[in-house]
Amino acid sequence: MNIDMIEQAAKRLKGHARKTPLLSSPFLDDIAGRRVFVKAECLQHTGSFKFRGAWSAISMLTDNALKTGVIAFSSGNHAQGIALAARLHKTPATIVMPNDAPQLKIDNTCALGAKVVLYDRTNEDRQAIGEKLAAERGLTLIKPFDEPQVIAGQGTCGLEIAEQAAEEGIDTADVLVCCGGGGFTSGIALALEAVAPGLRVRPVEPVNFDDVTRSLVSGQIEHNTQTSGSLCDAIITQQPGDLTFPIMHRLCGPGIIVDERDCLRAMVQAYARLKIVLEPGGAIALAAALYYGDQIEGEAVIVTASGGNVDRSVFQHALETYGDQI
Amino acid sequence: MNIDMIEQAAKRLKGHARKTPLLSSPFLDDIAGRRVFVKAECLQHTGSFKFRGAWSAISMLTDNALKTGVIAFSSGNHAQGIALAARLHKTPATIVMPNDAPQLKIDNTCALGAKVVLYDRTNEDRQAIGEKLAAERGLTLIKPFDEPQVIAGQGTCGLEIAEQAAEEGIDTADVLVCCGGGGFTSGIALALEAVAPGLRVRPVEPVNFDDVTRSLVSGQIEHNTQTSGSLCDAIITQQPGDLTFPIMHRLCGPGIIVDERDCLRAMVQAYARLKIVLEPGGAIALAAALYYGDQIEGEAVIVTASGGNVDRSVFQHALETYGDQI
Numbered sequence: 001m002n003i004d005m006i007e008q009a010a011k012r013l014k015g016h017a018r019k020t021p022l023l024s025s026p027f028l029d030d031i032a033g034r035r036v037f038v039k040a041e042c043l044q045h046t047g048s049f050k051f052r053g054a055w056s057a058i059s060m061l062t063d064n065a066l067k068t069g070v071i072a073f074s075s076g077n078h079a080q081g082i083a084l085a086a087r088l089h090k091t092p093a094t095i096v097m098p099n100d101a102p103q104l105k106i107d108n109t110c111a112l113g114a115k116v117v118l119y120d121r122t123n124e125d126r127q128a129i130g131e132k133l134a135a136e137r138g139l140t141l142i143k144p145f146d147e148p149q150v151i152a153g154q155g156t157c158g159l160e161i162a163e164q165a166a167e168e169g170i171d172t173a174d175v176l177v178c179c180g181g182g183g184f185t186s187g188i189a190l191a192l193e194a195v196a197p198g199l200r201v202r203p204v205e206p207v208n209f210d211d212v213t214r215s216l217v218s219g220q221i222e223h224n225t226q227t228s229g230s231l232c233d234a235i236i237t238q239q240p241g242d243l244t245f246p247i248m249h250r251l252c253g254p255g256i257i258v259d260e261r262d263c264l265r266a267m268v269q270a271y272a273r274l275k276i277v278l279e280p281g282g283a284i285a286l287a288a289a290l291y292y293g294d295q296i297e298g299e300a301v302i303v304t305a306s307g308g309n310v311d312r313s314v315f316q317h318a319l320e321t322y323g324d325q326i
Numbered sequence: 327m328n329i330d331m332i333e334q335a336a337k338r339l340k341g342h343a344r345k346t347p348l349l350s351s352p353f354l355d356d357i358a359g360r361r362v363f364v365k366a367e368c369l370q371h372t373g374s375f376k377f378r379g380a381w382s383a384i385s386m387l388t389d390n391a392l393k394t395g396v397i398a399f400s401s402g403n404h405a406q407g408i409a410l411a412a413r414l415h416k417t418p419a420t421i422v423m424p425n426d427a428p429q430l431k432i433d434n435t436c437a438l439g440a441k442v443v444l445y446d447r448t449n450e451d452r453q454a455i456g457e458k459l460a461a462e463r464g465l466t467l468i469k470p471f472d473e474p475q476v477i478a479g480q481g482t483c484g485l486e487i488a489e490q491a492a493e494e495g496i497d498t499a500d501v502l503v504c505c506g507g508g509g510f511t512s513g514i515a516l517a518l519e520a521v522a523p524g525l526r527v528r529p530v531e532p533v534n535f536d537d538v539t540r541s542l543v544s545g546q547i548e549h550n551t552q553t554s555g556s557l558c559d560a561i562i563t564q565q566p567g568d569l570t571f572p573i574m575h576r577l578c579g580p581g582i583i584v585d586e587r588d589c590l591r592a593m594v595q596a597y598a599r600l601k602i603v604l605e606p607g608g609a610i611a612l613a614a615a616l617y618y619g620d621q622i623e624g625e626a627v628i629v630t631a632s633g634g635n636v637d638r639s640v641f642q643h644a645l646e647t648y649g650d651q652i
Contacts, residue, residue: 015493021347021369026410027437040369042601043347084352104598104652111353167341271641272430275368275603275634308601312649315597316642323638326430 001148001247003194006155006187009056013156016088017052018044020157022164022302025273031290035300037168038286039161040276042308046108048234048282049157049184049306050074050081050144056153057142058085066091071139073097073126075233076105077307078144083112094139096130100228102279102311121228145183146241154184158191161302165199170300172198176256176285178306179203179212180235182244188304189251199302202253204288206232206260206281212240212248213255221245231260231314234281234307256295262287264318265325270305272326279310327474327573329520332481332513335382339482342385342414343378344370346483348490348628351599357616361626363494364612365487366602368634372434374560374608375483375510375632376400376407376470382479383468384411392417397465399423399452401559402431403633404470409438420465422456426554428605428637447554471509472567480510484517487628491525496626498524502582502611504632505529505538506561508570514630515577525628528579530611532558532586538566538574539581547571557586557640558607560633582621588613590644591651596631598652605636 023038041049058070069092072082079095086093093114097106098121110116119129127143134141143150161175175192177185182203189201203212209230214222223239230236240248263280266287270278278286285303289296346369354362367375384396395418398408405421412419419440423432424447436442445455453469460467468476487501501518503511508529515527529538535556540548549565556562566574589606592613596604604612611629615622 018347018349021344023344023369027434043349043366043369047601108353271603272638275373277597277601277603312598312645312652316645316649319638319642323642326638 001151001190001243003190005148005152006159006191009149009152010156010159012059013052013055013153016055017156019160020044023274027273028269028290032301033293034298036289037165037300037302038274039157039302039304041157041304041306042276042278042282046080046084047307047309048077048081049154050077051085052156053150053153053183054078054081054085054142057147057149058089058091060149061140065140068138069093070142071130071134072142072144073130074144075236076101077234077309079105079109079114080112080309082142083109083114087113094133096126102233102309104311105309145181146243148243151183151187151243155187155191158188159195161188162192162196162199165196165302171196173298173300173302174253174296175199175201176204176288176301176303177201178235178281178285178304179205181237182212182240182248184304184306185252186244186247190247193251200253201251203248203255204285205235205255205257206230206284207257209236210255210257213257215240215245216249216252216255219249232263232281232284234279235284256288256292258284258287258292262291265322266290267318268322268325276305277308277310277315278305279307280314282307327477327516327569329516331474331478332485332517335475335478336482336485338385339378339381339479342381343482345486346370349600353599354595354616358627359619360624362615363491363626363628364600365483365628365630367483367630367632368602368604368608372406372410373634374403374407375480376403377411378482379476379479379509380404380407380411380468383473383475384415384417386475387466391466394464395419396468397456397460398468398470399456400470401562402427403560403635405431405435405440406438406635408468409435409440413439420459422452422459428559428635430637431635471507472569474569477509477513477569481513481517484514485521487514488518488522488525491522491628497522499624499626499628500579500622501525501527502530502614502627502629503527504561504607504611504630505531507563508538508566508574510630510632511578512570512573516573519577526579527577529574529581530614531561531581531583532556532610533583535562536581536583539583541566541571542575542578542581545575558589558610560605560607561610582614582618584610584613584618588617591648592616593644594648594651602631603634603636604631605633606640608633
C-alpha cells in the first residue's frame with residue numbers, strides 16, 4: 001500500500017465518485033469550542049464513502065472477471081457501494097449481509113440490482129460464507145476493508161480532505177474518522193501522510209466495540225467480544241484487518257471511544273446545522289468532536305461523516321429524544 | 327442586470343460561499359422517469375442559497391455603510407444569510423421578520439448576532455417597516471430579491487449549475503427553481519442565458535401562491551390574494567419584483583404549481599435518497615420533478631433544493647406521513 005495506489009484510484013474515480021463538500025457551521029464550532037469541519041461522505045453515491053473503494057476495486061478487474069461477477073460481505077454500506085459500482089460496470093453482484101442489517105440497506109442493495117444472501121451474525125462467519133460462494137461460483141471476492149484497492153479507493157477521500165483543509169487555511173489538525181475494520185481510516189491516513197502530514201488521523205469507535213483503539217495501545221490486533229447489538233452497525237467488525245492495522249499502528253493517533261447516545265445527539269446536530277442525514281456510525285466522529293473535546297488537540301478539528309443510511313425509526317428516535325437540544 | 331454583475335459577484339463570493347454539489351440518485355431517476363439532478367443549496371452557509379445574495383450585496387458596501395449597519399426584511403432564509411454575512415463583515419444587522427416565521431429561523435437569526443424585529447404578516451407591510459427603520463437609523467436596506475446585487479449573488483448558483491451540468495454531459499434541460507419573489511429564479515436565468523442557453527429556467531410555486539406563474543402568462547405583475555398560510559414560508563411573497571419580473575418574463579418557461587403535500591413527499595425522498603434536509607419550500611422544485619413529470623420536457627431535469635431550515639415538527643410530520651414511500 002502506498003500513495004501511488006491512492007492517486008491511481010483517484011484517477012479511476014474521477015467523474016464517477018463525487019467530490020463531497022467539507023461543511024461547517026458556527027453553531028457546531030460553539031458546541032465544540034473549536035472550528036469543526038465535516039467531510040460529508042453521506043453525500044457520496046449510495047450514501048457512504050464505500051462507493052469509493054467499491055469503484056476502485058471493480059474498475060481494476062479484467063473483462064473475464066467482470067463477466068463472471070463479484071461477491072462481497074457487508075453490513076450494508078459496502079453492499080450498496082458494490083451493488084452500484086457493479087451495475088455501472090455491468091457485472092453481476094452477490095452480497096452476503098447479516099439478517100439484522102438495517103432494512104433500508106438490504107432493500108437498497110436489492111434495488112440496485114444485487115443478489116442478497118442473508119446470514120446470522122451471531123453464529124455464522126461472513127468471511128467464510130463469502131469465500132465459499134466465491135470459490136464455488138468463480139466470483140471475485142471484494143472484501144470490505146482488508147483489500148488493497150478498497151483501501152486505495154477510501155484513501156481518495158483523504159486527498160480531498162487535504163485539499164479542502166488547505167483551502168480553509170488548516171495544515172495542522174486531528175482528523176477523526178469513523179472506524180470499523182480500518183479501510184477508511186488507513187486509506188485516509190496513507191493519503192494524509194503523503195500530502196498533508198500535519199493532519200493526524202484518529203479512529204473513533206463505539207463503547208464495547210473499541211478493537212482498533214485497544215489494538216493501537218497494545219500494538220497487536222485485538223478483538224471485540226461482541227459483534228452485534230450496536231446502533232453503529234456500519235462500523236462493527238470483529239477486529240482490525242491484517243492490512244489495515246499495520247498502517248493505522250504506524251500513522252494513527254489514539255482512538256476515541258464514544259457512547260452511542262452521543263452519536264444520536266450528533267445526528268440531530270448534523271440534521272439541524274449542516275442539513276445532512278447521518279446514520280449513528282456515520283455520526284460518531286462528529287460526536288467525538290462535539291462532546292469529547294477534552295481528548296482533542298488544536299484550534300480546528302476535521303471529522304468524517306461517513307454514511308447516512310439510517311432506518312427511519314432510528315432517525316425519528318434521535319429527533320424525538322434530542323431534538324430539544326437544537 | 328447582466329452577466330458581468332454575476333461574474334463579479336462570483337469573484338467576491340469565492341472562498342466565502344460554498345460551491346454546493348449537484349446530487350443524484352438512481353432511485354429518484356426511477357420515480358421521475360428521467361435523470362434528476364439536485365443542486366443542494368441547503369448545504370450553503372446558513373442552510374439556503376440566500377447567503378450568496380447577502381454576501382454579494384454586503385461585500386459591495388462602503389466602509390461608512392458597513393459601520394452604520396444593514397437592515398433586511400425576510401421570512402427567515404434571507405435573514406440568516408444577511409445575519410451571517412453581516413457578522414463576517416463586522417457590520418451590525420437588523421432583521422424584520424414575520425411573527426409566524428419558523429421558530430428555528432428566528433432563533434438562528436438571533437444566534438448569528440442580528441437584532442430581530444417581529445411584525446404581523448397579515449396586517450403590516452414588511453417593506454414599509456424596513457424602509458422606515460432604514461431611514462430613521464441610516465441603515466442600508468438589503469431587499470430580499472428586488473435588489474441588483476442580491477440577484478447577482480443568487481445568479482452565481484446558475485454559473486455552478488451550468489458547469490456541473492456540463493460535467494454530467496447535459497446541455498439541454500429544464501431547470502426547475504423554487505420561486506418566491508424571483509431573485510433566485512431571475513439570477514439563475516441570467517447566468518444560464520449567458521453560459522448555458524440550452525438550460526431553460528422554470529419557476530415552481532405552491533398552489534394558491536402562484537403569482538409568478540400567472541404573471542408569466544398574463545405578461546404583467548400579478549398578486550397573490552394570500553400572503554400566509556403555507557408550509558412553504560420561504561417562497562411566499564406578494565408578487566414578483568419590479569426587477570425580477572422582466573427578467574423572468576424574457577427568459578423563463580412556464581411555471582409549475584405544486585401541492586404542498588407533494589413538497590413533504592419530496593422532503594422524504596431527499597432525506598432517504600440524497601441524505602439532505604429540505605424545508606417544504608426548498609423541496610418544491612424536486613416535488614415538481616418527481617410528481618409533475620408530464621409538465622417537464624427532456625431526458626434529464628435539474629432542480630434547485632434551495633433551503634433546509636425546517637422546524638423539527640414539520641420534518642417529523644413529513645417522515646411520519648410519507649416515510650412508508652421510501
